[in-house]
Amino acid sequence: xxxxxxxxxxxxxxxxxxxxxxxxxxxxxxxxxxxxxxxxxxxxxxxxxxxxxxxxxxxxxxxxxxxxxxxxxxxxxxxxxxxxxxxxxxxxxxxxxxxxxxxxxxxxxxxxxxxxxxxxxxxxxxxxxxxxxxxxxxxxxxxxxxxxxxxxxxxxxxxxxxxxxxxxxxxxxxxxxxxxxxxxxxxxxxxxxxxxxxxxxxxxxxxxxxxxxxxxxxxxxxxxxxxxxxxxxxxxxxxxxxxxxxxxxxxxxxxxxxxxxxxxxxxxxxxxxxxxxxxxxxxxxxxxxxxxxxxxxxxxxxxxxxxxxxxxxxxxxxxxxxxxxxxxxxxxxxxxxxxxxxxxxxxxxxxxxxxxxxxxxxxxxxxxxxxxxxxxxxxxxxxxxxxxxxxxxxxxxxxxxxxxxxxxxxxxxxxxxxxxxxxxxxxxxxxxxxxxxxxxxxxxxxxxxxxxxxxxxxxxxxxxxxxxxxxxxxxxxxxxxxxxxxxxxxxxxxxxxxxxxxxxxxxxxxxxxxxxxxxxxxxxxxxxxxxxxxxxxxxxxxxxxxxxxxxxxxxxxxxxxxxxxxx
Amino acid sequence: xxxxxxxxxxxxxxxxxxxxxxxxxxxxxxxxxxxxxxxxxxxxxxxxxxxxxxxxxxxxxxxxxxxxxxxxxxxxxxxxxxxxxxxxxxxxxxxxxxxxxxxxxxxxxxxxxxxxxxxxxxxxxxxxxxxxxxxxxxxxxxxxxxxxxxxxxxxxxxxxxxxxxxxxxxxxxxxxxxxxxxxxxxxxxxxxxxxxxxxxxxxxxxxxxxxxxxxxxxxxxxxxxxxxxxxxxxxxxxxxxxxxxxxxxxxxxxxxxxxxxxxxxxxxxxxxxxxxxxxxxxxxxxxxxxxxxxxxxxxxxxxxxxxxxxxxxxxxxxxxxxxxxxxxxxxxxxxxxxxxxxxxxxxxxxxxxxxxxxxxxxxxxxxxxxxxxxxxxxxxxxxxxxxxxxxxxxxxxxxxxxxxxxx
Numbered sequence: 022x023x024x025x026x027x028x029x030x031x032x033x034x035x036x037x038x039x040x041x042x043x044x045x046x047x048x049x050x051x052x053x054x055x056x057x058x059x060x061x062x063x064x065x066x067x068x069x070x071x072x073x074x075x076x077x078x079x080x081x082x083x084x085x086x087x088x089x090x091x092x093x094x095x096x097x098x099x100x101x102x103x104x105x106x107x108x109x110x111x112x113x114x115x116x117x118x119x120x121x122x123x124x125x126x127x128x129x130x131x132x133x134x135x136x137x138x139x140x141x142x143x144x145x146x147x148x149x150x151x152x153x154x155x156x157x158x159x160x161x162x163x164x165x166x167x168x169x170x171x172x173x174x175x176x177x178x179x180x181x182x183x184x185x186x187x188x189x190x191x192x193x194x195x196x197x198x199x200x201x202x203x204x205x206x207x208x209x210x211x212x213x214x215x216x217x218x219x220x221x222x223x224x225x226x227x228x229x230x231x232x233x234x235x236x237x238x239x240x241x242x243x244x245x246x247x248x249x250x251x252x253x254x255x256x257x258x259x260x261x262x263x264x265x266x267x268x269x270x271x272x273x274x275x276x277x278x279x280x281x282x283x284x285x286x287x288x289x290x291x292x293x294x295x296x297x298x299x300x301x302x303x304x305x306x307x308x309x310x311x312x313x314x315x316x317x318x319x320x321x322x323x324x325x326x327x328x329x330x331x332x333x334x335x336x337x338x339x340x341x342x343x344x345x346x347x348x349x350x351x352x353x354x355x356x357x358x359x360x361x362x363x364x365x366x367x368x369x370x371x372x373x374x375x376x377x378x379x380x381x382x383x384x385x386x387x388x389x390x391x392x393x394x395x396x397x398x399x400x401x402x403x404x405x406x407x408x409x410x411x412x413x414x415x416x417x418x419x420x421x422x423x424x425x426x427x428x429x430x431x432x433x434x435x436x437x438x439x440x441x442x443x444x445x446x447x448x449x450x451x452x453x454x455x456x457x458x459x460x461x462x463x464x465x466x467x468x469x470x471x472x473x474x475x476x477x478x479x480x481x482x483x484x485x486x487x488x489x490x491x492x493x494x495x496x497x498x499x500x501x502x503x504x505x506x507x508x509x510x511x512x513x514x515x516x517x518x519x520x521x522x523x524x525x526x527x528x529x530x531x532x533x534x535x536x537x538x539x540x541x542x543x544x545x546x547x548x549x550x551x552x553x554x555x556x557x558x559x560x561x562x563x564x565x566x567x568x569x570x571x572x573x574x575x576x577x578x579x580x581x582x583x584x585x586x587x588x
Numbered sequence: 589x590x591x592x593x594x595x596x597x598x599x600x601x602x603x604x605x606x607x608x609x610x611x612x613x614x615x616x617x618x619x620x621x622x623x624x625x626x627x628x629x630x631x632x633x634x635x636x637x638x639x640x641x642x643x644x645x646x647x648x649x650x651x652x653x654x655x656x657x658x659x660x661x662x663x664x665x666x667x668x669x670x671x672x673x674x675x676x677x678x679x680x681x682x683x684x685x686x687x688x689x690x691x692x693x694x695x696x697x698x699x700x701x702x703x704x705x706x707x708x709x710x711x712x713x714x715x716x717x718x719x720x721x722x723x724x725x726x727x728x729x730x731x732x733x734x735x736x737x738x739x740x741x742x743x744x745x746x747x748x749x750x751x752x753x754x755x756x757x758x759x760x761x762x763x764x765x766x767x768x769x770x771x772x773x774x775x776x777x778x779x780x781x782x783x784x785x786x787x788x789x790x791x792x793x794x795x796x797x798x799x800x801x802x803x804x805x806x807x808x809x810x811x812x813x814x815x816x817x818x819x820x821x822x823x824x825x826x827x828x829x830x831x832x833x834x835x836x837x838x839x840x841x842x843x844x845x846x847x848x849x850x851x852x853x854x855x856x857x858x859x860x861x862x863x864x865x866x867x868x869x870x871x872x873x874x875x876x877x878x879x880x881x882x883x884x885x886x887x888x889x890x891x892x893x894x895x896x897x898x899x900x901x902x903x904x905x906x907x908x909x910x911x912x913x914x915x916x917x918x919x920x921x922x923x924x925x926x927x928x929x930x931x932x933x934x935x936x937x938x939x940x941x942x943x944x945x946x947x948x949x950x951x952x953x954x955x956x957x958x959x960x961x962x963x964x965x966x967x968x969x970x971x972x973x974x975x976x977x978x979x980x981x982x983x984x985x986x987x988x989x990x991x992x993x994x995x
Contacts, residue, residue: 121670121671124667124670124696130763130796149695178792181768181771181790182768209763213794216802219802238802240792
């Protein structure tokens with residue numbers, strides 16, 4: 022885990038994520054709570070408090086409507102013409118004032134008819150004259166007394182006729198009942214007044230008569246069940262109720278509330294999961310960076326950090342790798358220069374302390390040899406001189422390795438160098454039965470110290486000849502690769518094991534009995550001092566390929582400023 | 589001999605007087621009741637124009653009595669109409685009462701016509717009660733009644749919708765006799781035709797109501813296949829506007845068989861009239877495409893600058909009927925002759941299709957006419973209407989007016 026659980030500062034990324042999560046969740050929770058409270062209050066408001074006032078207003082209006090029409094019927098009863106007509110027992114005169122008055126009262130769309138009846142209930146006059154329904158009063162029809170009137174009904178809509186109810190008032194003279202005046206009213210004119218109480222899909226009003234007749238605003242039978250509010254009576258046994266439409270007021274809205282709350286909780290859970298996942302992903306990208314930093318602190322410059330992270334994380338990983346390589350090269354360069362400085366001093370010391378005495382020894386040996394007559398001794402002196410020569414040669418090579426000469430750069434035609442080398446090695450090649458093929462781009466030229474190049478290639482060719490005891494093939498190829506020049510020396514000889522290959526550039530490492538072990542090390546050093554790079558590939562029994570890569574234009578700083586990727 | 593001559597001369601003189609009565613002489617007094625102001629004012633104003641057209645037509649044709657027609661504003665009020673009718677008869681001594689748009693008012697006027705023994709030529713009202721339970725010798729109706737409209741409507745439903753199986757029907761009509769009769773008649777005719785249907789609801793809003801939303805919502809909750817509506821005039825215009833906005837027409841097929849296709853409805857709604865409503869009328873501007881109908885429509889347009897509502901053709905028919913009856917009776921003196929003439933009346937009217945002529949059912953005093961039902965579709969030939977009836981089905985009357993009063 023990259024984020025130290027025990028660290029005092031914890032993980033900044035995680036802290037940021039949790040801060041963002043908190044910032045997102047807090048408004049969500051606040052809005053959810055406020056909305057829930059608002060919904061609860063809204064339901065309460067709709068179902069109770071406001072409804073009371075509206076219900077009372079409609080109840081008053083309906084009471085006033087009934088009272089007004091009853092008052093009009095009372096006016097008819099109070100007319101002397103009414104009593105005269107009922108007392109006469111004659112049919113109503115088409116031209117009478119009474120008929121005109123009754124027509125005027127019946128003009129209202131709320132009144133179906135006005136009837137005058139004899140004391141036994143026989144109809145004597147109907148205004149307006151209509152073939153309209155007579156609507157029988159059923160045994161179950163409610164009849165109540167209201168003030169001094171009798172209210173019959175309501176009779177529900179049936180058989181293609183609308184519903185109705187009627188007021189009936191006695192017409193009296195000297196306490197003797199002469200008959201009755203009846204006003205037949207349109208039931209829907211009363212129920213339609215409940216329309217303002219309708220809240221579509223939420224609640225609906227109904228007129229309830231003796232708890233067994235329930236009427237909608239249209240005057241049709243109602244089916245509401247859950248009563249929200251009841252009004253006072255508008256007539257004895259008649260009152261209004263507000264009912265939930267199929268419980269749509271409470272149940273679905275409460276369900277909606279719960280659904281909204283659950284949705285909020287679900288949203289919060291999803292957000293937490295999302296943030297945890299983000300945190301985990303961020304971890305997977307940052308953990309390798311920390312591991313890489315730890316590796317560098319341990320001195321391991323070879324462990325690369327994956328650069329697959331998205332956006333800035335990928336850039337950070339690339340920058341880290343760049344830094345690691347640069348650091349590695351800097352340290353290597355410094356170690357190398359220190360090593361080389363001490364090696365140079367050592368070489369100078371050896372050259373001074375060993376070669377001078379050796380020169381004296383050789384001079385003395387030469388004198389001794391000249392004075393010697395015995396053949397076996399002369400031969401012994403020659404062997405000693407030869408060995409001293411070999412020691413001197415080794416010291417010479419060591420000096421070249423430790424203190425290489427600064428390259429004298431010039432433009433060199435590769436073709437000339439190749440031909441010269443071929444000529445130089447022709448005899449040895451023939452001796453060992455080896456064929457040297459020259460190939461590649463014949464006109465290639467680049468800037469290098471020609472002597473160094475010759476020495477490097479000669480050394481490599483001789484190494485290849487040594488690797489071809491049974492004869493074989495050596496290929497010398499020059500190519501242009503990108504902006505670089507690549508020279509390959511390849512043989513199909515004995516090759517090297519991986520173990521040998523790993524040590525082959527070390528000074529004084531050799532597999533030959535008379536080798537100094539400095540040839541390849543010197544080559545590598547010369548290549549480096551000419552700004553090039555030497556790569557060796559070898560497979561035991563198959564051969565070796567040495568690839569030299571030089572910039573076309575000379576860059577003498579050597580490996581100090583190179584930044585090539587790891588292999 | 590002198591006496592004989594004198595008697596002969598006197599008889600001849602009286603006979604010739606009777607002839608001149610009809611040809612040019614005695615004026616026939618007609619008192620018409622129409623709403624000239626208020627919600628139905630257009631009907632009265634159109635009727636006035638059509639009455640003048642009919643008078644000109646008769647004068648041009650010749651051989652008809654001169655009609656002195658007075659039109660008074662009934663405002664579709666019962667008491668006012670009764671007072672006007674009394675005044676016409678008792679003060680002006682009219683020979684004929686005519687007109688009346690509302691059936692409720694017509695019932696009262698008709699009762700008065702019966703008691704005063706004055707002919708009442710109904711033109712625009714449509715309740716079957718006037719030609720059945722309230723029928724009397726002096727009442728004759730010269731426009732199609734709601735019963736004929738419902739008969740044609742039932743046939744239309746049987747032809748176009750019965751194949752769908754059990755039909756759910758909602759009925760909504762104005763809360764008075766016309767509405768109840770229309771509903772009753774529709775059911776009878778559907779039953780007679782064997783249509784499988786179920787009435788899911790009936791509603792009776794007030795006549796001249798202005799807010800039908802309560803009823804429209806209730807109808808929509810009932811989910812009928814067909815809504816049969818029996819409103820007329822501005823009630824119908826208001827209903828269609830509100831129903832369209834509330835989405836009723838997308839849910840159910842709307843039908844109005846008596847007055848929905850009246851030109852004044854199409855004109856008032858203009859581009860607000862939805863397409864696809866099944867409607868009919870007592871007179872159409874674009875059907876029948878006969879010379880008589882086109883002449884009638886164009887002449888009305890030339891006189892007024894507008895196209896006629898259905899009531900114009902009704903009033904026109906009423907005046908022609910009165911003139912024809914008086915002509916056949918040889919004057920107004922013998923009411924029996926006039927009655928006989930009206931009972932056997934046969935008139936060529938603008939609304940008659942080719943090969944058909946309107947005729948009076950002698951028993952019920954109801955004129956028998958063809959009925960055309962169609963669907964609203966785009967047609968701007970009669971502005972401001974933008975929709976006229978298309979895809980028209982024509983239903984000819986049965987041999988006798990269907991009388992259910994004895995059943």
